[in-house]
Amino acid sequence: xxxxxxxxxxxxxxxxxxxxxxxxxxxxxxxxxxxxxxxxxxxxxxxxxxxxxxxxxxxxxxxxxxxxxxxxxxxxxxxxxxxxxxxxxxxxxxxxxxxxxxxxxxxxxxxxxxxxxxxxxxxxxxxxxxxxxxxxxxxxxxxxxxxxxxxxxxxxxxxxxxxxxxxxxxxxxxxxxxxxxxxxxxxxxxxxxxxxxxxxxxxxxxxxxxxxxxxxxxxxxxxxxxxxxxxxxxxxxxxxxxxxxxxxxxxxxxxxxxxxxxxxxxxxxxxxxxxxxxxxxxxxxxxxxxxxxxxxxxxxxxxxxxxxxxxxxxxxxxxxxxxxxxxxxxxxxxxxxxxxxxxxxxxxxxxxxxxxxxxxxxxxxxxxxxxxxxxxxxxxxxxxxxxxxxxxxxxxxxxxxxxxxxxxxxxxxxxxxxxxxxxxxxxxxxxxxxxxxxxxxxxxxxxxxxxxxxxxxxxxxxxxxx
Amino acid sequence: xxxxxxxxxxxxxxxxxxxxxxxxxxxxxxxxxxxxxxxxxxxxxxxxxxxxxxxxxxxxxxxxxxxxxxxxxxxxxxxxxxxxxxxxxxxxxxxxx
Numbered sequence: 118x119x120x121x122x123x124x125x126x127x128x129x130x131x132x133x134x135x136x137x138x139x140x141x142x143x144x145x146x147x148x149x150x151x152x153x154x155x156x157x158x159x160x161x162x163x164x165x166x167x168x169x170x171x172x173x174x175x176x177x178x179x180x181x182x183x184x185x186x187x188x189x190x191x192x193x194x195x196x197x198x199x200x201x202x203x204x205x206x207x208x209x210x211x212x213x214x215x216x217x218x219x220x221x222x223x224x225x226x227x228x229x230x231x232x233x234x235x236x237x238x239x240x241x242x243x244x245x246x247x248x249x250x251x252x253x254x255x256x257x258x259x260x261x262x263x264x265x266x267x268x269x270x271x272x273x274x275x276x277x278x279x280x281x282x283x284x285x286x287x288x289x290x291x292x293x294x295x296x297x298x299x300x301x302x303x304x305x306x307x308x309x310x311x312x313x314x315x316x317x318x319x320x321x322x323x324x325x326x327x328x329x330x331x332x333x334x335x336x337x338x339x340x341x342x343x344x345x346x347x348x349x350x351x352x353x354x355x356x357x358x359x360x361x362x363x364x365x366x367x368x369x370x371x372x373x374x375x376x377x378x379x380x381x382x383x384x385x386x387x388x389x390x391x392x393x394x395x396x397x398x399x400x401x402x403x404x405x406x407x408x409x410x411x412x413x414x415x416x417x418x419x420x421x422x423x424x425x426x427x428x429x430x431x432x433x434x435x436x437x438x439x440x441x442x443x444x445x446x447x448x449x450x451x452x453x454x455x456x457x458x459x460x461x462x463x464x465x466x467x468x469x470x471x472x473x474x475x476x477x478x479x480x481x482x483x484x485x486x487x488x489x490x491x492x493x494x495x496x497x498x499x500x501x502x503x504x505x506x507x508x509x510x511x512x513x514x515x516x517x518x519x520x521x522x523x524x525x526x527x528x529x530x531x532x533x534x535x536x537x538x539x540x541x542x543x544x545x546x547x548x549x550x551x552x553x554x555x556x557x558x559x560x561x562x563x564x565x566x567x568x569x570x571x572x573x574x575x576x577x578x579x580x581x582x583x
Numbered sequence: 584x585x586x587x588x589x590x591x592x593x594x595x596x597x598x599x600x601x602x603x604x605x606x607x608x609x610x611x612x613x614x615x616x617x618x619x620x621x622x623x624x625x626x627x628x629x630x631x632x633x634x635x636x637x638x639x640x641x642x643x644x645x646x647x648x649x650x651x652x653x654x655x656x657x658x659x660x661x662x663x664x665x666x667x668x669x670x671x672x673x674x675x676x677x678x679x680x
Contacts, residue, residue, distance in 0.1 A: 193664075195663065197660040197663055198656075290639045291644060304636075330648070333644060333645035397627060397628065398628070401625060403621070404621035404624045407617075407618070424665075424673060424675060425673060429665075429666045440601060443600050447601060449607045449610070452596065453611050456592065457615070460595060460615070470622065473626075474625065475635030475637060476635050476636070477625050477628050479636035482636060555639075
């Protein structure tokens with residue numbers, strides 16, 4: 118592709134993100150590609166993402182665009198440095214065309230709480246996109262971009278991927294540097310991304326993975342070429358089906374889709390077995406997540422004080438500036454979460470609340486690893502149903518059921534996990550979750566490539582408003 | 584953990600440097616009821632002798648760097664998002680009246 122074609126492609130993506138705003142409300146801001154295209158002219162066209170339009174979640178710091186994490190408290194914030202992954206995308210030749218909407222400060226699973234309003238699902242505009250990386254998922258699903266960046270603290274890439282019918286990857290904790298990504302819960306946060314096929318998923322991880330000294334949790338594990346050995350057969354591979362989740366499925370399209378995938382994997386040579394974990398630990402996942410994520414968030418967001426960046430309200434005193442900025446800047450939803458988190462960290466409460474949750478987290482992870490021992494991958498439906506209506510999701514209470522929360526397990530354990538389109542339920546997409554051992558993304562992609570072949574869902578795009 | 588009153592929740596909010604409307608405080612009280620329900624779930628699990636899990640992996644990835652100066656943010660960059668600034672400082676209302 119020559120430079121003129123690259124230019125056309127970048128502007129086509131930029132204009133498409135702009136056109137889709139009326140339908141999806143997926144962008145927090147748009148980025149005119151002009152300055153990036155000028156730089157691209159100086160770079161080698163052999164770069165892995167040369168001229169590839171990319172959408173980036175709005176919690177990733179970008180010098181060329183405001184970074185608000187979809188929160189009022191960060192209105193107008195223009196970072197003075199790029200996130201590590203922003204630099205990597207640039208160096209790989211990618212062209213950023215949009216910063217994408219998300220649940221406020223990534224604290225949610227519906228994308229209803231963004232400061233700029235809900236993101237709509239491309240398959241039904243009355244339904245949620247899922248969150249917190251909903252804007253990125255929706256733009257990829259609608260075909261505006263083939264690559265989009267998200268972040269995953271408790272399923273925030275994989276849930277919107279499942280709801281929007283795209284691939285969503287949460288790599289191993291520490292595989293991708295989080296330097297310059299606005300944190301939510303630091304012991305769980307992982308940079309992730311969306312693509313339309315497995316080959317692109319493998320390609321993107323090669324671009325983003327690797328040690329970065331500026332993120333103290335960044336791994337030294339070598340980065341392999343994830344694209345080799347895709348679509349080799351699965352003979353000798355052992356794949357576990359998450360029995361607790363399977364048992365909870367109602368008869369219907371999701372279960373039928375999963376059974377078809379299981380049958381297809383068997384035919385491709387994989388040995389399939391059902392595994393189960395202790396139900397008491399399984400139903401404690403949301404409790405542990407609720408406490409750990411809120412406690413870590415309350416600590417991380419104490420720097421949003423209304424004095425140095427973001428929303429800065431006028432008042433007569435320093436403390437009143439902080440009070441007014443934080444009251445107006447955070448939605449009530451976020452303030453509630455910060456209250457819980459701060460309370461759990463009080464010296465008198467810490468042992469009973471935060472430390473207790475950390476201890477149960479260890480027991481859950483040990484049990485999860487016991488269950489997965491000896492298997493190359495674990496599969497389950499990512500979500501038990503397709504995306505709910507926005508009106509249903511608005512006031513839905515948090516569920517303790519493992520079928521709703523099982524994706525959190527790999528945030529607890531740090532293992533890699535991804536959602537791959539599996540089928541539909543009443544016209545809404547549903548994804549298959551594939552999880553693997555830490556740093557075995559190559560093995561995970563291998564299973565995903567076979568699933569892609571079984572289902573036939575590859576490069577599937579939902580046209581919107583045409 | 585005793586149930587929190589609306590007043591206690593408000594006091595907690597003020598310590599976190601934000602305010603709540605009356606209705607918001609009532610909703611926040613309900614959030615603490617949810618926390619108590621979660622704690623009841625967790626208390627069923629014996630964690631005697633279990634080490635808290637702070638990060639997913641025990642592998643060491645953080646090291647002290649050499650004590651060499653690094654290029655810091657320039658003053659201009661550090662103040663680029665500040666609304667009121669003067670002579671290289673962020674200007675805020677006087678603290679000592």
